Amino acid sequence: MSSKKTVFVRLKEGVLDPQGVTIHKSLKQMGYDDFVSVKSGKFFELEIKADADNIDQMVNEVSEKLLSNPVIENFTVEKN
Amino acid sequence: MKFGVVTFPGSNCDYDAYAAVRHVVGEEVEFLWHKSNDLLGSDVIILPGGFTYGDYLRSGAIAKFSPIMESVIKFANSGGKVIGICNGFQVLTESGLLPGALIRNEHLRFSCKYVHLKVSNNQTVYTSACKQGDVLKIPIAHGEGNYYNFDGDIKTLEDNNQIIFRYCDENGDVNEQSNPNGSINNIAGISNKEGNVLGMMPHPERAVEKILGSTDGLKLFESLQMAFSKTSIGG
Numbered sequence: 498m499s500s501k502k503t504v505f506v507r508l509k510e511g512v513l514d515p516q517g518v519t520i521h522k523s524l525k526q527m528g529y530d531d532f533v534s535v536k537s538g539k540f541f542e543l544e545i546k547a548d549a550d551n552i553d554q555m556v557n558e559v560s561e562k563l564l565s566n567p568v569i570e571n572f573t574v575e576k577n
Numbered sequence: 578m579k580f581g582v583v584t585f586p587g588s589n590c591d592y593d594a595y596a597a598v599r600h601v602v603g604e605e606v607e608f609l610w611h612k613s614n615d616l617l618g619s620d621v622i623i624l625p626g627g628f629t630y631g632d633y634l635r636s637g638a639i640a641k642f643s644p645i646m647e648s649v650i651k652f653a654n655s656g657g658k659v660i661g662i663c664n665g666f667q668v669l670t671e672s673g674l675l676p677g678a679l680i681r682n683e684h685l686r687f688s689c690k691y692v693h694l695k696v697s698n699n700q701t702v703y704t705s706a707c708k709q710g711d712v713l714k715i716p717i718a719h720g721e722g723n724y725y726n727f728d729g730d731i732k733t734l735e736d737n738n739q740i741i742f743r744y745c746d747e748n749g750d751v752n753e754q755s756n757p758n759g760s761i762n763n764i765a766g767i768s769n770k771e772g773n774v775l776g777m778m779p780h781p782e783r784a785v786e787k788i789l790g791s792t793d794g795l796k797l798f799e800s801l802q803m804a805f806s807k808t809s810i811g812g
Binding site: 516563 | 634635638642670671676677678680681682683684685723725726759
């Protein structure tokens with residue numbers, strides 16, 4: 498058995514998100530005028546050994562060290 | 578003076594840097610393999626351009642955990658000279674050796690062209706052969722060279738004269754039209770506070786012979802040669 502955690506990484510408020518802006522423009526071109534903005538981001542599904550210790554702490558640690566860049570990104574962890 | 582050029586999986590400017598140092602500048606140079614932690618007695622480390630680890634996750638994010646980077650970080654923290662060019666600059670920011678981050682170009686395109694750079698600080702070991710305000714013609718080739726940092730940190734960079742190069746036009750005017758990627762304050766290259774670590778998006782190693790279109794990249798190497806000859810005279 499194993500457990501799963503999903504880490505969502507989002508750009509911080511105020512950091513330019515050219516991908517989100519471009520997708521938003523594209524939506525407008527397609528005729529969807531009701532979207533106010535689009536933000537892009539990424540997520541990681543981590544499968545973890547069932548007998549692992551301090552899972553929350555470990556997931557936070559790797560999210561900070563590797564999965565996100567604290568200069569430009571925030572992360573949140575969701576349990577599956 | 579001995580240079581060490583790091584080869585990561587996905588580096589593609591390592592041979593350019595090696596050739597520039599060995600055949601044009603005429604200094605000793607060796608390749609440093611990413612899995613080794615031996616800097617082979619190098620005086621100056623070059624982290625070359627490319628797409629380390631396929632740019633997976635974020636540009637430069639995986640490279641920072643390679644064995645050679647452990648030694649490079651120690652070397653830099655004890656005052657060793659480290660230059661990160663393009664992807665090498667991204668590795669330096671990801672490693673925490675330089676502040677800020679390099680994000681996707683504002684226009685989303687990969688830009689490969691000659692640009693002009695204004696020397697904003699000639700009091701460094703990398704720019705002492707330039708005059709303050711000199712305009713250098715050096716090419717860029719990147720999709721993620723848009724320098725980003727918080728307002729407060731930008732002010733710190735400005736106050737400490739850590740902004741070494743800014744994108745400008747051929748007359749040396751730093752303006753929006755000459756900014757190729759959306760970088761804050763047209764930042765093209767910065768140093769750490771101590772001045773021994775330099776990161777820059779443009780490629781000086783690609784501007785070292787007339788046939789390449791410019792020899793302005795040599796200034797950086799000449800500056801280092803001046804710095805090291807002074808050191809050796811002084812013992």
